[in-house]
Amino acid sequence: xxxxxxxxxxxxxxxxxxxxxxxxxxxxxxxxxxxxxxxxxxxxxxxxxxxxxxxxxxxxxxxxxxxxxxxxxxxxxxxxxxxxxxxxxxxxxxxxxxxxxxxxxxxxxxxxxxxxxxxxxxxxxxxxxxxxxxxxxxxxxxxxxxxxxxxxxxxxxxxxxxxxxxxxxxxxxxxxxxxxxxxxxxxxxxxxxxxxxxxxxxxxxxxxxxxxxxxxxxxxxxxxxxxxxxxxxxxxxxxxxxxxxxxxxxxxxxxxxxxxxxxxxxxxxxxxxxxxxxxxxxxxxxxxxxxxxxxxxxxxxxxxxxxxxxxxxxxxxxxxxxxxxxxxxxxxxxxxxxxxxxxxxxxxxxxxxxxxxxxxxxxxxxxxxxxxxxxxxxxxxxxxxxxxxxxxxxxxxxxxxxxxxxxxxxxxxxxxxxxxxxxxxxxxxxxxxxxxxxxxxxxxxxxxxxxxxxxxxxxxxxxxxxxxxxxxx
Numbered sequence: 480x481x482x483x484x485x486x487x488x489x490x491x492x493x494x495x496x497x498x499x500x501x502x503x504x505x506x507x508x509x510x511x512x513x514x515x516x517x518x519x520x521x522x523x524x525x526x527x528x529x530x531x532x533x534x535x536x537x538x539x540x541x542x543x544x545x546x547x548x549x550x551x552x553x554x555x556x557x558x559x560x561x562x563x564x565x566x567x568x569x570x571x572x573x574x575x576x577x578x579x580x581x582x583x584x585x586x587x588x589x590x591x592x593x594x595x596x597x598x599x600x601x602x603x604x605x606x607x608x609x610x611x612x613x614x615x616x617x618x619x620x621x622x623x624x625x626x627x628x629x630x631x632x633x634x635x636x637x638x639x640x641x642x643x644x645x646x647x648x649x650x651x652x653x654x655x656x657x658x659x660x661x662x663x664x665x666x667x668x669x670x671x672x673x674x675x676x677x678x679x680x681x682x683x684x685x686x687x688x689x690x691x692x693x694x695x696x697x698x699x700x701x702x703x704x705x706x707x708x709x710x711x712x713x714x715x716x717x718x719x720x721x722x723x724x725x726x727x728x729x730x731x732x733x734x735x736x737x738x739x740x741x742x743x744x745x746x747x748x749x750x751x752x753x754x755x756x757x758x759x760x761x762x763x764x765x766x767x768x769x770x771x772x773x774x775x776x777x778x779x780x781x782x783x784x785x786x787x788x789x790x791x792x793x794x795x796x797x798x799x800x801x802x803x804x805x806x807x808x809x810x811x812x813x814x815x816x817x818x819x820x821x822x823x824x825x826x827x828x829x830x831x832x833x834x835x836x837x838x839x840x841x842x843x844x845x846x847x848x849x850x851x852x853x854x855x856x857x858x859x860x861x862x863x864x865x866x867x868x869x870x871x872x873x874x875x876x877x878x879x880x881x882x883x884x885x886x887x888x889x890x891x892x893x894x895x896x897x898x899x900x901x902x903x904x905x906x907x908x909x910x911x912x913x914x915x916x917x918x919x920x921x922x923x924x925x926x927x928x929x930x931x932x933x934x935x936x937x938x939x940x941x942x943x944x945x946x947x948x949x950x951x952x
Contacts, residue, residue: 497678501616504674505609508572511667512602515579516544516899518644519595520779520797521790522657525648529657532588534911535714539592541776541903542706547599548606549896550699553746553889554690556607563684564608564615569675571605576668583661607889612679641779642798645791689744697735698746702897704728706904713908747890751879757887759942760875761894763823767871768898770932771830771864773906775800777925778837778857780910785846785918792850799854803861804868811866819946820874824937826866831933833860838926845919870947877944 519526519540527536559567578598585591647659655662705728712721739745739752751757775797782793807826814822836856840848872891879887909928914921 498616498621500674501678501680502613504671504678505568505612507667507671508568508605508675509609511575511664511671512606514640514643515575515598515602515661515664516548517640518660519544520776521641521644521794522648522660523776524780524783525657525790526591527588530585530588530591533714534907535710536588536592537780538710538713538904538907538911539588539706540595541772541907542710542900543592543595544599544602545772545896545900545903546699546702546706547596548603549893549898549900550695550702551600551603552607552893552896554692554695555603555605556611556889557688557690558604559608559611559684561684561686561688561690563682564611565675565679565681566684567604568608568612568679569672571601571603571608572668572672572675574601575605576664576672579661579664579668583655583658583664615680615682641794641801642791645789645794648790691738691742691744691746694735694738694742694746697731697738701728701732701735702900704731706900709904709908713911746893748887751887751890754879755942756878756944757875759939760871760944761891763936763939763943764871764875764891764894765898765901766932767827767867767936768895769902769905770929770936771902772899773902773904774834774860774925774929776903777906777910777922780907781918781922782853785922786848796850796853797857799858800861800864803858803863804865807862807865808869811870815870815873815947820940820943822870823867823874823943824940826863826870827933827937827940828863829866830860830863831930831937833857833863834926834930834933838923838930841919841923841926845917873947874943877947 523537523540526540527533530536532539555567555571575598578594578601581594582591582598585594644660647663648657650659652659704724708721708724708728711724712718715721739747740749779793779797782788782796783790788796807829811822811826818825833856836859837853840852840856844852872895875891876887906925906928910921910925913924
């Protein structure tokens, strides 16, 4: 009997170790995605200086990746359901790694923008599979512990990613400069692929799952037309071409909305649009995330082009923001059940306070701002963002039908990425349009726009559900 018990214990230990190893693989892939989504915030000016392309390249480096990721995120999840999560995870890691190499070897603006779009597309195949795999591998009672690892790990990545990017650029390893940020993924991606191939459980998928390819194509056309119009207009003047792209984008979005009402398996269930709380949260998430992602991009640009910071200095200058995000995220998780949607209002007001302090500094000191003076408002801004980041979408799905939770959560994740793309294009358009009057003036105008959006966002909070779902852990 003792031998049997000992064997059972050893077997359970082995199974438990395998579960946590699978978690480590999935977490590593998510960290890899997060690193590559944030490094261009720091590296964009250096890349544009090396390859040419000016401000339009700076805008596309941030927007292109988020655009492809956001448009294809829901489709990536459906493909995993249809063809198997392990298969799509491996394809995603392999494609992401190859696209990273293409970024590192880019010779002109067109080649690196194309590579960034491909990188985001493979990221959209990769990311949705991880959570589905974990729900298959971990017992239900341990899922909360498994998912709880993601917050701190991704938070540390948000801090370390830009700092690593700045260090690699300034270190100029092997004369590669900014290219080493992407080429390092040869090692990281290969290790992730080998571990995933060995550890992830096989699954055949369900060939009956349908995918709305037309809806995805229409959404992609709408988003691409919007970004191209904004970037082309701000870079080369508001001629007929950018307005034409914006008009075509509006038409494509109208067709996408109609498609969601008629498709057998739409990307977003039409019943969700009848839910006032969900649609308000969707709109709030879109405008808020667009504003703050654009602001972070602009702050990095201002530090490097206005204050003369090196990439490493700029990354360290933004580090208090990431620290604030991590601290507030932990606190918000504890307070969400008690405060409900009021927590979002608190986060928006803190964000507005940080933005206002930055605005006061820009108005009074201009390009004479020191790193120490920036630290406090940047940290406060991080506290506001950390309070809002998770809670907006948790509250948004507070009163939807349980059967709609999957579609709602997937749609919100996609909207967050699309908002990042819109913000990278729109707020930087404001910055570049006004930079002719000076770097400080461009920052001031950008901050005023973001503050106005934060105020509008406050008005949407009362339309949200009062609480997150009871089982939102």
